[in-house]
Amino acid sequence: MIGSKYTEIARDAWTTVPGRGIRQTVDANGNPIKLTYINNGEVVFVKHFEYDASGNITLILCDTNDD
Numbered sequence: 001m002i003g004s005k006y007t008e009i010a011r012d013a014w015t016t017v018p019g020r021g022i023r024q025t026v027d028a029n030g031n032p033i034k035l036t037y038i039n040n041g042e043v044v045f046v047k048h049f050e051y052d053a054s055g056n057i058t059l060i061l062c063d064t065n066d067d
Contacts (some may be wrong), residue, residue, distance in 0.1 A: 031055065036066055 014020050014037055025034040035047040043066045050059040 027051075029055065 015022060019040045021038045023036040023038060024032055025036070027033050031049070031051060033049050035049075037044050037046065043064070045062055045064055046066050048059075048061045048063070049057055050061075052058045
């Protein structure tokens with residue numbers, strides 16, 4: 001963590017630290033639509049995925065909203 005901000009590298013290695021986990025939510029086709037990053041039971045940040053009609057990812061949005 002640098003200045004209270006998680007770096008991209010830290011996000012890639014998120015689950016190598018005890019107490020951390022990633023909850024995956026998928027759509028009817030099995031595509032991930034949300035990855036919820038958790039630290040000791042609390043949501044830290046969430047990645048939301050949007051797809052086009054062909055099933056290609058068009059947007060990945062990282063925020064603190066778990067909706």
